Amino acid sequence: MYSQNDLDDAVASGAITPESAASLRAFVDRQRSSPAVDEEHFRLITGFNDIFVSIAAAILLFAVGWIGQSIGQNLGFVVDERGPSPLAPALVAATSWGLALFFTARRRMALPSILLLLTFVGGVVGSVGLTLVTLFAAPELEAGQQAWVAGLIGAAAASAGAVAAFVHWKRFRVPxxxxxxxxxxxxxxxxxxxxxxxxxxxxxxxxLGVVLVLGIGVFLYAMRWDSSDPARISRRSDVAFWLHLLAAPMIVHPVFTLLGLNDGNASIGEGLVVIAIYVALGIAALAIDRRALLVSALAYVLFAMNKLFEQFGAVSLNIALTALVIGSALLLLSAFWHQARAAVVGRLPGSLRGHLPSLNPQPA
Structure with a gap:
Protein backbone atom coordinates (compact mmCIF):
# COMPACT_ATOMS: atom_id res chain seq x y z
CA MET A 1 0.00 0.00 0.00
CA TYR A 2 1.30 3.44 -0.93
CA SER A 3 0.34 6.60 0.92
CA GLN A 4 -0.07 10.14 -0.35
CA ASN A 5 3.31 10.99 1.19
CA ASP A 6 4.94 8.14 -0.72
CA LEU A 7 3.59 9.58 -3.97
CA ASP A 8 4.88 13.04 -3.02
CA ASP A 9 8.32 11.59 -2.29
CA ALA A 10 8.31 9.65 -5.56
CA VAL A 11 7.52 12.85 -7.46
CA ALA A 12 10.21 14.78 -5.56
CA SER A 13 12.81 12.12 -6.35
CA GLY A 14 11.87 12.02 -10.02
CA ALA A 15 10.67 8.41 -9.94
CA ILE A 16 7.34 9.45 -11.45
CA THR A 17 6.03 12.66 -12.94
CA PRO A 18 3.51 14.92 -11.20
CA GLU A 19 1.03 14.12 -13.97
CA SER A 20 1.38 10.38 -13.32
CA ALA A 21 0.83 10.88 -9.60
CA ALA A 22 -2.27 12.98 -10.30
CA SER A 23 -3.62 10.33 -12.67
CA LEU A 24 -3.07 7.61 -10.06
CA ARG A 25 -4.91 9.62 -7.41
CA ALA A 26 -7.80 10.27 -9.78
CA PHE A 27 -8.00 6.56 -10.68
CA VAL A 28 -8.10 5.53 -7.00
CA ASP A 29 -10.82 8.11 -6.35
CA ARG A 30 -12.95 6.69 -9.15
CA GLN A 31 -12.44 3.13 -7.91
CA ARG A 32 -13.55 4.08 -4.41
CA SER A 33 -16.41 6.28 -5.64
CA SER A 34 -15.27 8.83 -3.07
CA PRO A 35 -12.75 11.67 -3.33
CA ALA A 36 -9.47 11.02 -1.53
CA VAL A 37 -10.01 14.23 0.43
CA ASP A 38 -12.99 12.56 2.18
CA GLU A 39 -11.08 9.39 3.05
CA GLU A 40 -9.00 11.17 5.74
CA HIS A 41 -5.80 9.26 4.99
CA PHE A 42 -2.95 9.10 7.44
CA ARG A 43 -0.02 6.73 7.79
CA LEU A 44 -0.22 4.31 10.69
CA ILE A 45 1.38 1.15 9.33
CA THR A 46 3.22 0.39 6.10
CA GLY A 47 3.11 -3.35 6.68
CA PHE A 48 3.18 -5.99 9.38
CA ASN A 49 6.85 -5.23 9.91
CA ASP A 50 5.70 -1.97 11.52
CA ILE A 51 3.82 -3.95 14.16
CA PHE A 52 6.75 -6.34 14.60
CA VAL A 53 9.26 -3.51 15.07
CA SER A 54 6.91 -1.61 17.40
CA ILE A 55 6.49 -4.65 19.66
CA ALA A 56 10.25 -5.22 19.73
CA ALA A 57 10.90 -1.53 20.43
CA ALA A 58 8.34 -1.49 23.24
CA ILE A 59 10.01 -4.52 24.86
CA LEU A 60 13.44 -2.92 24.54
CA LEU A 61 12.26 0.41 25.96
CA PHE A 62 10.59 -1.38 28.87
CA ALA A 63 13.87 -3.15 29.62
CA VAL A 64 15.87 0.07 29.35
CA GLY A 65 13.45 1.83 31.71
CA TRP A 66 13.69 -1.02 34.21
CA ILE A 67 17.50 -0.87 34.10
CA GLY A 68 17.41 2.90 34.56
CA GLN A 69 15.14 2.52 37.58
CA SER A 70 17.47 -0.08 39.08
CA ILE A 71 20.51 2.16 38.59
CA GLY A 72 18.66 5.12 40.09
CA GLN A 73 17.71 3.10 43.16
CA ASN A 74 21.30 1.96 43.66
CA LEU A 75 22.49 5.58 43.41
CA GLY A 76 19.73 6.86 45.66
CA PHE A 77 18.48 9.12 42.87
CA VAL A 78 14.77 8.42 43.33
CA VAL A 79 11.63 10.17 44.54
CA ASP A 80 10.75 9.51 48.19
CA GLU A 81 13.48 6.87 48.62
CA ARG A 82 11.51 4.08 46.93
CA GLY A 83 9.74 6.00 44.17
CA PRO A 84 10.52 6.33 40.47
CA SER A 85 13.96 7.45 39.33
CA PRO A 86 14.50 10.19 36.72
CA LEU A 87 17.10 7.93 35.11
CA ALA A 88 14.41 5.53 33.84
CA PRO A 89 12.57 7.97 31.54
CA ALA A 90 15.90 9.64 30.61
CA LEU A 91 17.27 6.33 29.28
CA VAL A 92 13.98 5.64 27.51
CA ALA A 93 14.18 9.04 25.78
CA ALA A 94 17.80 8.52 24.75
CA THR A 95 17.10 5.03 23.43
CA SER A 96 14.03 6.26 21.54
CA TRP A 97 16.10 8.92 19.80
CA GLY A 98 18.74 6.37 18.85
CA LEU A 99 16.15 3.96 17.44
CA ALA A 100 14.50 6.80 15.52
CA LEU A 101 17.77 7.52 13.73
CA PHE A 102 17.34 4.18 11.97
CA PHE A 103 13.65 3.27 11.93
CA THR A 104 12.37 6.81 11.32
CA ALA A 105 15.15 8.61 9.46
CA ARG A 106 16.30 5.69 7.31
CA ARG A 107 13.52 3.10 7.20
CA ARG A 108 10.66 5.65 7.49
CA MET A 109 8.39 3.19 9.27
CA ALA A 110 5.10 4.75 10.33
CA LEU A 111 3.97 3.02 13.54
CA PRO A 112 7.46 2.71 15.09
CA SER A 113 8.03 6.41 14.34
CA ILE A 114 4.87 7.34 16.23
CA LEU A 115 5.80 5.10 19.16
CA LEU A 116 9.37 6.42 19.32
CA LEU A 117 8.21 10.04 19.16
CA LEU A 118 5.79 9.52 22.04
CA THR A 119 8.34 7.69 24.18
CA PHE A 120 11.00 10.31 23.42
CA VAL A 121 8.85 13.29 24.36
CA GLY A 122 7.27 11.41 27.27
CA GLY A 123 10.71 10.33 28.50
CA VAL A 124 12.01 13.91 28.42
CA VAL A 125 8.94 15.17 30.29
CA GLY A 126 9.20 12.39 32.85
CA SER A 127 12.93 12.76 33.44
CA VAL A 128 12.77 16.55 33.88
CA GLY A 129 9.65 16.37 36.04
CA LEU A 130 11.01 13.63 38.31
CA THR A 131 14.37 15.38 38.63
CA LEU A 132 12.69 18.59 39.75
CA VAL A 133 10.47 16.68 42.17
CA THR A 134 13.53 14.99 43.63
CA LEU A 135 15.34 18.29 44.06
CA PHE A 136 12.61 20.69 45.12
CA ALA A 137 9.48 18.89 46.34
CA ALA A 138 9.20 18.98 50.13
CA PRO A 139 6.35 17.38 52.13
CA GLU A 140 6.68 19.98 54.89
CA LEU A 141 5.50 22.79 52.60
CA GLU A 142 2.07 24.28 53.21
CA ALA A 143 -0.79 23.33 50.90
CA GLY A 144 -0.61 26.61 48.98
CA GLN A 145 3.15 26.33 48.56
CA GLN A 146 2.85 22.71 47.42
CA ALA A 147 0.36 23.71 44.71
CA TRP A 148 2.69 26.49 43.58
CA VAL A 149 5.75 24.21 43.45
CA ALA A 150 3.79 21.43 41.72
CA GLY A 151 2.53 23.89 39.11
CA LEU A 152 6.00 25.23 38.39
CA ILE A 153 7.44 21.72 38.16
CA GLY A 154 4.65 20.70 35.78
CA ALA A 155 5.24 23.79 33.65
CA ALA A 156 8.98 23.14 33.51
CA ALA A 157 8.45 19.50 32.54
CA ALA A 158 5.94 20.47 29.85
CA SER A 159 8.38 23.11 28.56
CA ALA A 160 11.01 20.41 28.22
CA GLY A 161 8.49 18.33 26.29
CA ALA A 162 7.78 21.22 23.93
CA VAL A 163 11.50 21.69 23.27
CA ALA A 164 11.93 17.94 22.74
CA ALA A 165 9.05 17.90 20.25
CA PHE A 166 10.54 20.87 18.39
CA VAL A 167 13.97 19.22 18.15
CA HIS A 168 12.40 15.93 17.04
CA TRP A 169 10.34 17.72 14.38
CA LYS A 170 13.40 19.48 13.00
CA ARG A 171 15.24 16.16 12.69
CA PHE A 172 12.58 13.63 11.71
CA ARG A 173 9.39 15.48 10.60
CA VAL A 174 6.98 12.87 11.98
CA PRO A 175 3.46 14.36 11.57
CA LEU A 208 -11.63 22.86 32.45
CA GLY A 209 -12.41 26.29 31.02
CA VAL A 210 -8.74 26.84 30.23
CA VAL A 211 -8.51 23.41 28.56
CA LEU A 212 -11.57 24.28 26.47
CA VAL A 213 -9.98 27.53 25.28
CA LEU A 214 -6.73 25.73 24.55
CA GLY A 215 -8.64 23.04 22.65
CA ILE A 216 -10.24 25.69 20.46
CA GLY A 217 -6.79 27.14 19.87
CA VAL A 218 -5.43 23.74 18.83
CA PHE A 219 -8.46 23.27 16.57
CA LEU A 220 -7.80 26.61 14.84
CA TYR A 221 -4.14 25.68 14.48
CA ALA A 222 -5.19 22.37 12.91
CA MET A 223 -7.45 24.26 10.51
CA ARG A 224 -4.46 26.37 9.49
CA TRP A 225 -2.60 23.22 8.47
CA ASP A 226 -5.72 21.86 6.77
CA SER A 227 -6.36 25.04 4.79
CA SER A 228 -2.80 24.92 3.45
CA ASP A 229 -3.58 21.57 1.81
CA PRO A 230 -7.28 21.50 0.84
CA ALA A 231 -6.79 18.51 -1.47
CA ARG A 232 -5.06 16.56 1.34
CA ILE A 233 -2.24 15.15 -0.72
CA SER A 234 0.76 16.13 1.43
CA ARG A 235 2.22 15.60 4.90
CA ARG A 236 0.49 18.78 6.10
CA SER A 237 -2.80 16.88 6.08
CA ASP A 238 -1.31 14.23 8.39
CA VAL A 239 -0.15 16.95 10.77
CA ALA A 240 -3.66 18.43 10.79
CA PHE A 241 -5.17 14.99 11.47
CA TRP A 242 -3.17 14.54 14.68
CA LEU A 243 -3.90 18.11 15.78
CA HIS A 244 -7.63 17.52 15.29
CA LEU A 245 -7.32 14.27 17.25
CA LEU A 246 -5.76 16.25 20.11
CA ALA A 247 -8.20 19.17 19.92
CA ALA A 248 -11.35 17.04 19.90
CA PRO A 249 -11.17 15.68 23.49
CA MET A 250 -9.85 19.03 24.74
CA ILE A 251 -13.06 20.62 23.45
CA VAL A 252 -15.57 17.85 24.04
CA HIS A 253 -14.67 16.75 27.57
CA PRO A 254 -14.73 20.23 29.20
CA VAL A 255 -18.00 21.11 27.46
CA PHE A 256 -19.85 18.07 28.75
CA THR A 257 -18.23 18.25 32.18
CA LEU A 258 -18.98 21.95 32.68
CA LEU A 259 -22.59 21.28 31.68
CA GLY A 260 -22.78 18.76 34.53
CA LEU A 261 -23.27 15.76 32.28
CA ASN A 262 -20.51 13.63 33.83
CA ASP A 263 -22.02 13.17 37.28
CA GLY A 264 -23.28 9.67 36.52
CA ASN A 265 -26.91 10.70 36.18
CA ALA A 266 -28.64 12.22 33.18
CA SER A 267 -32.19 13.50 33.03
CA ILE A 268 -34.24 13.55 29.86
CA GLY A 269 -33.37 17.20 29.38
CA GLU A 270 -29.65 16.60 29.83
CA GLY A 271 -29.77 13.64 27.47
CA LEU A 272 -31.43 15.75 24.80
CA VAL A 273 -28.78 18.43 25.31
CA VAL A 274 -26.05 15.85 24.74
CA ILE A 275 -27.70 14.65 21.54
CA ALA A 276 -28.17 18.23 20.31
CA ILE A 277 -24.50 18.99 20.97
CA TYR A 278 -23.49 15.79 19.18
CA VAL A 279 -25.56 16.78 16.14
CA ALA A 280 -23.83 20.18 16.14
CA LEU A 281 -20.46 18.46 16.38
CA GLY A 282 -21.49 16.21 13.50
CA ILE A 283 -22.25 19.24 11.33
CA ALA A 284 -18.89 20.78 12.26
CA ALA A 285 -17.14 17.47 11.49
CA LEU A 286 -18.79 17.37 8.07
CA ALA A 287 -17.82 20.96 7.33
CA ILE A 288 -14.14 20.46 8.15
CA ASP A 289 -14.16 16.85 6.85
CA ARG A 290 -12.70 15.43 10.06
CA ARG A 291 -14.30 12.61 12.07
CA ALA A 292 -12.30 13.14 15.28
CA LEU A 293 -15.01 15.31 16.86
CA LEU A 294 -17.58 12.55 16.40
CA VAL A 295 -15.32 9.87 17.86
CA SER A 296 -14.34 11.98 20.89
CA ALA A 297 -17.96 12.72 21.84
CA LEU A 298 -19.18 9.19 21.15
CA ALA A 299 -18.89 7.96 24.75
CA TYR A 300 -20.99 10.88 26.00
CA VAL A 301 -23.80 10.41 23.52
CA LEU A 302 -23.86 6.64 24.14
CA PHE A 303 -24.22 7.26 27.87
CA ALA A 304 -26.92 9.91 27.37
CA MET A 305 -29.01 7.77 24.99
CA ASN A 306 -28.65 4.80 27.32
CA LYS A 307 -30.13 6.92 30.14
CA LEU A 308 -32.91 8.17 27.86
CA PHE A 309 -33.99 4.64 27.00
CA GLU A 310 -33.96 3.82 30.72
CA GLN A 311 -36.20 6.84 31.37
CA PHE A 312 -38.66 5.62 28.77
CA GLY A 313 -38.82 2.17 30.36
CA ALA A 314 -36.66 0.17 27.97
CA VAL A 315 -34.39 -1.00 30.79
CA SER A 316 -33.72 -4.50 29.53
CA LEU A 317 -32.87 -3.36 26.00
CA ASN A 318 -31.39 0.07 26.69
CA ILE A 319 -27.82 -0.90 25.79
CA ALA A 320 -28.87 -2.77 22.65
CA LEU A 321 -31.16 0.03 21.50
CA THR A 322 -28.46 2.63 22.12
CA ALA A 323 -25.89 0.65 20.13
CA LEU A 324 -28.43 0.05 17.35
CA VAL A 325 -29.35 3.72 16.96
CA ILE A 326 -25.83 5.15 17.20
CA GLY A 327 -24.20 2.41 15.14
CA SER A 328 -26.78 2.70 12.37
CA ALA A 329 -26.54 6.49 12.31
CA LEU A 330 -22.74 6.48 12.07
CA LEU A 331 -22.71 3.83 9.36
CA LEU A 332 -25.25 5.78 7.31
CA LEU A 333 -23.22 8.94 7.79
CA SER A 334 -20.07 7.14 6.67
CA ALA A 335 -21.80 5.69 3.59
CA PHE A 336 -23.13 9.08 2.51
CA TRP A 337 -20.37 11.26 3.94
CA HIS A 338 -19.60 13.09 0.71
CA GLN A 339 -23.27 13.83 0.00
CA ALA A 340 -23.80 15.04 3.57
CA ARG A 341 -20.73 17.25 3.28
CA ALA A 342 -22.04 18.75 0.08
CA ALA A 343 -25.33 19.60 1.81
CA VAL A 344 -23.54 21.27 4.73
CA VAL A 345 -20.69 23.03 2.91
CA GLY A 346 -22.99 24.22 0.12
CA ARG A 347 -24.90 26.36 2.64
CA LEU A 348 -21.79 28.07 4.02
CA PRO A 349 -20.53 31.49 2.88
CA GLY A 350 -18.06 31.42 0.02
CA SER A 351 -15.35 33.06 2.13
CA LEU A 352 -15.58 30.21 4.63
CA ARG A 353 -15.76 27.48 2.00
CA GLY A 354 -12.42 28.65 0.65
CA HIS A 355 -10.71 27.49 3.85
CA LEU A 356 -12.35 24.06 3.91
CA PRO A 357 -11.42 20.88 2.03
CA SER A 358 -12.80 21.02 -1.48
CA LEU A 359 -15.92 19.05 -2.37
CA ASN A 360 -14.52 18.29 -5.79
CA PRO A 361 -10.75 18.53 -5.49
CA GLN A 362 -8.71 18.68 -8.64
CA PRO A 363 -5.59 16.51 -8.49
CA ALA A 364 -2.39 18.47 -8.72
Missing part, protein backbone atom coordinates in the same frame (compact mmCIF):
# COMPACT_ATOMS: atom_id res chain seq x y z
CA UNK A 176 2.30 13.57 15.11
CA UNK A 177 5.20 15.61 16.53
CA UNK A 178 3.37 18.90 16.06
CA UNK A 179 0.44 17.59 18.10
CA UNK A 180 2.85 16.43 20.80
CA UNK A 181 4.36 19.91 20.90
CA UNK A 182 0.91 21.50 21.06
CA UNK A 183 -0.03 19.20 23.95
CA UNK A 184 3.15 20.21 25.77
CA UNK A 185 2.38 23.92 25.30
CA UNK A 186 -1.14 23.32 26.61
CA UNK A 187 0.40 21.52 29.59
CA UNK A 188 2.55 24.57 30.34
CA UNK A 189 -0.50 26.84 30.42
CA UNK A 190 -2.60 24.47 32.54
CA UNK A 191 0.25 23.94 35.03
CA UNK A 192 0.85 27.67 35.43
CA UNK A 193 -2.87 28.36 35.87
CA UNK A 194 -3.03 25.62 38.50
CA UNK A 195 -0.04 27.12 40.30
CA UNK A 196 -1.59 30.59 40.31
CA UNK A 197 -5.09 29.70 41.53
CA UNK A 198 -4.01 26.90 43.89
CA UNK A 199 -6.36 24.31 45.38
CA UNK A 200 -9.79 25.95 45.62
CA UNK A 201 -13.36 24.68 45.12
CA UNK A 202 -13.45 26.35 41.70
CA UNK A 203 -10.05 25.11 40.52
CA UNK A 204 -11.47 22.22 38.50
CA UNK A 205 -13.97 24.38 36.63
CA UNK A 206 -11.33 27.02 35.90
CA UNK A 207 -8.90 24.41 34.60
Missing amino acids: ITVAAGAASVAGIVVALIGAIIGDTPSTLNIV
